[in-house]
Amino acid sequence: MANLRDILNYYQKYRAIAILSIAAASLFEIIDLVVPYAIGQILNVLSNQPVDGIVQSAIATISQLTQTPVNQLFSLAVLLGLVFLVTVVRAPVQVRLSWWFHWDIALRTRRDHAQKTLEKILTLPLEFYDENNPGRIAGRVARGLENHTWTYPEIAGQLIPKLLRVLGIFLIIWFIEWRIALLFLVSFIFILSFSLKDLKQLMDQERRLDRYMENTQSRTSEIITNIKTVKAFATEAAELKRQRQRLDRELQVVIYRIHLGYVKLATWQRTIVQFCVFAVLGLALATTLGGQISIGHFVTTLTISSMAYAELEPISNLAEIFARRYASMLRFHEFMQQPTGKDAASLVNTSSNIGMYDFTGKVEFSHITFGYDPNRPVLKDINLLIEPYQTVALVGRSGSGKSTLVKLLFRYFEPNQGQILIDGQDIHDLDVAGYRRRLAIVHQEVDVFNGTLLDNLTYGNPHVSFAQVEEACRIARLDEVIQQMPQGYNTVVGERGLRLSGGQRQRLGIARSLLVDPDVLIFDEATSSLDYESERSIQLAMRSILGTRTTIIIAHRLSTVREADKIVVLDQGKIVEAGSHDELLRQQGIYRRLHSLQETGELLS
Numbered sequence: 203m204a205n206l207r208d209i210l211n212y213y214q215k216y217r218a219i220a221i222l223s224i225a226a227a228s229l230f231e232i233i234d235l236v237v238p239y240a241i242g243q244i245l246n247v248l249s250n251q252p253v254d255g256i257v258q259s260a261i262a263t264i265s266q267l268t269q270t271p272v273n274q275l276f277s278l279a280v281l282l283g284l285v286f287l288v289t290v291v292r293a294p295v296q297v298r299l300s301w302w303f304h305w306d307i308a309l310r311t312r313r314d315h316a317q318k319t320l321e322k323i324l325t326l327p328l329e330f331y332d333e334n335n336p337g338r339i340a341g342r343v344a345r346g347l348e349n350h351t352w353t354y355p356e357i358a359g360q361l362i363p364k365l366l367r368v369l370g371i372f373l374i375i376w377f378i379e380w381r382i383a384l385l386f387l388v389s390f391i392f393i394l395s396f397s398l399k400d401l402k403q404l405m406d407q408e409r410r411l412d413r414y415m416e417n418t419q420s421r422t423s424e425i426i427t428n429i430k431t432v433k434a435f436a437t438e439a440a441e442l443k444r445q446r447q448r449l450d451r452e453l454q455v456v457i458y459r460i461h462l463g464y465v466k467l468a469t470w471q472r473t474i475v476q477f478c479v480f481a482v483l484g485l486a487l488a489t490t491l492g493g494q495i496s497i498g499h500f501v502t503t504l505t506i507s508s509m510a511y512a513e514l515e516p517i518s519n520l521a522e523i524f525a526r527r528y529a530s531m532l533r534f535h536e537f538m539q540q541p542t543g544k545d546a547a548s549l550v551n552t553s554s555n556i557g558m559y560d561f562t563g564k565v566e567f568s569h570i571t572f573g574y575d576p577n578r579p580v581l582k583d584i585n586l587l588i589e590p591y592q593t594v595a596l597v598g599r600s601g602s603g604k605s606t607l608v609k610l611l612f613r614y615f616e617p618n619q620g621q622i623l624i625d626g627q628d629i630h631d632l633d634v635a636g637y638r639r640r641l642a643i644v645h646q647e648v649d650v651f652n653g654t655l656l657d658n659l660t661y662g663n664p665h666v667s668f669a670q671v672e673e674a675c676r677i678a679r680l681d682e683v684i685q686q687m688p689q690g691y692n693t694v695v696g697e698r699g700l701r702l703s704g705g706q707r708q709r710l711g712i713a714r715s716l717l718v719d720p721d722v723l724i725f726d727e728a729t730s731s732l733d734y735e736s737e738r739s740i741q742l743a744m745r746s747i748l749g750t751r752t753t754i755i756i757a758h759r760l761s762t763v764r765e766a767d768k769i770v771v772l773d774q775g776k777i778v779e780a781g782s783h784d785e786l787l788r789q790q791g792i793y794r795r796l797h798s799l800q801e802t803g804e805l806l807s
């Protein structure tokens with residue numbers, strides 16, 4: 203669980219400069235109080251009442267230095283000079299020393315933490331992404347970063363200096379008349395402690411609201427991602443209704459619990475403040491009439507106590523703003539505290555910290571047992587040897603564990619038992635980034651990044667020559683597609699560019715994989731979603747790759763795997779058959795049944 207300390211630590215790197223700028227901002231708030239004090243003293247000079255000892259000695263010192271006799275005019279000039287110093291001279295220095303640094307720190311921390319967030323996103327385990335959709339994650343991160351950025355200048359630049367200013371006011375009143383100071387202190391503590399108690403309750407509600415908002419955003423993001431399904435099933439109205447209910451639920455919390463809470467808080471706060479101002483006025487008047495304080499002190503006390511009570515509203519507003527943001531800041535830190543995945547690759551790309559491997563491509567699964575939930579294994583005691591340059595096809599019913607086996611090979615998950623060896627070395631002992639660079643996979647859905655076709659092709663290996671790119675495209679049969687593109691290799695594809703068809707994406711995926719020259723190449727349902735012609739084309743591309751490196755093909759369509767050296771049939775997490783196409787057809791097992799189903803549509807018993 204995250205707490206306030208995490209929020210403070212967010213700014214830790216700039217602690218020294220933060221202390222300096224908060225101290226400067228506080229000092230300026232306190233210096234500001236010299237003005238009403240000097241005005242009070244001016245009033246005393248004008249009404250021929252004695253000025254305070256400290257002012258008297260300051261006037262005397264300046265008189266000695268300037269060799270000017272002390273009279274009413276000279277005293278007024280000194281006091282006026284003081285006011286000039288703390289108002290006109292202070293103004294530009296204040297802006298530079300406080301505002302500049304407050305925003306400087308806020309913006310720098312934003313840059314630092316945006317980078318840390320990306321590091322976290324890149325190193326979280328895959329299961330995190332299975333459980334949290336992009337909208338939820340992006341919303342949480344964006345709100346967290348934004349709220350931290352705004353909070354710093356407000357809390358460090360305003361709230362803390364304002365509280366110190368109130369303390370300064372208390373000391374000045376104490377210096378003038380301790381009874382008024384005591385009344386002032388008690389009223390302040392009373393108002394602030396009650397406000398904090400209320401704010402704590404409101405913060406719990408804010409936390410609840412943040413959770414609700416995250417759910418709503420997550421669903422909106424899902425609707426965007428799955429918009430084709432939404433439209434195809436004509437569920438727009440149902441989605442709208444569901445989201446409207448969620449938004450209504452948020453509104454109920456915002457209006458009747460949070461907003462009403464703040465309104466109630468402000469109502470009684472204002473009433474009490476006005477009562478206190480009135481009480482201070484009465485007490486100050488009584489002490490002036492009783493001759494305990496001068497008219498100048500009467501005016502100073504009234505002015506600065508009104509200034510202090512006037513600060514209560516911005517202080518409460520700032521505390522309210524902090525309370526409103528607190529929940530989302532905590533949830534940001536909870537995200538940042540998510541444990542890094544065991545499969546996380548190094549984020550620093552130097553040849554010294556990335557293992558450089560060159561395998562022949564011999565892969566061995568030895569007694570592999572694995573379950574996403576260790577109590578429910580989806581792979582059970584898998585033993586499979588793939589020789590270098592061999593092509594092995596994994597087939598079997600949906601859910602039999604084919605993709606899971608590949609996920610283990612990529613080290614996205616760790617097996618519960620057993621080992622996976624490459625060229626006789628346990629993959630667990632290898633540097634994960636260096637190892638993965640020797641593998642490549644073509645998924646059913648090939649990801650296309652926004653950029654040119656060339657950018658996408660060289661994504662895994664930006665150092666390849668153009669001739670190598672052309673060769674890979676020729677093998678993947680992408681060259682014929684590129685010829686028809688408006689700007690050839692420089693055609694922009696992806697989000698803001700040309701949309702590629704499923705078959706074109708597949709070919710792009712194959713060429714991209716070939717360009718990293720992998721020792722083991724995996725096709726995961728590469729042809730499943732394609733029409734017959736595209737499938738044939740991809741099959742031809744695959745055929746020209748087979749034998750050039752170790753290849754694993756996961757396929758539902760058996761026409762794709764016919765030519766594999768070995769076909770492995772998985773069923774309920776176990777290898778139940780293995781052999782060539784012809785051998786398996788003779789075995790009268792699952793493969794033969796699947797084959798006849800696909801060839802004739804008939805299910806053999």
Ligand SMILES: Nc1ncnc2c1ncn2[C@@H]1O[C@H](COP(=O)(O)OP(=O)(O)OP(=O)(O)O)[C@@H](O)[C@H]1O
Binds near residue numbers: 575598
């Ligand atoms: N991230 C996950 N978390 C929990 N269970 C999962 C996860 N991914 C897959 N499974 C489960 O593991 C089992 C094997 O799934 P897997 O995707 O490996 O099967 P498959 O043979 O590749 O299926 P298909 O051919 O339909 O892709 C299934 O029961 C599936 O529900």
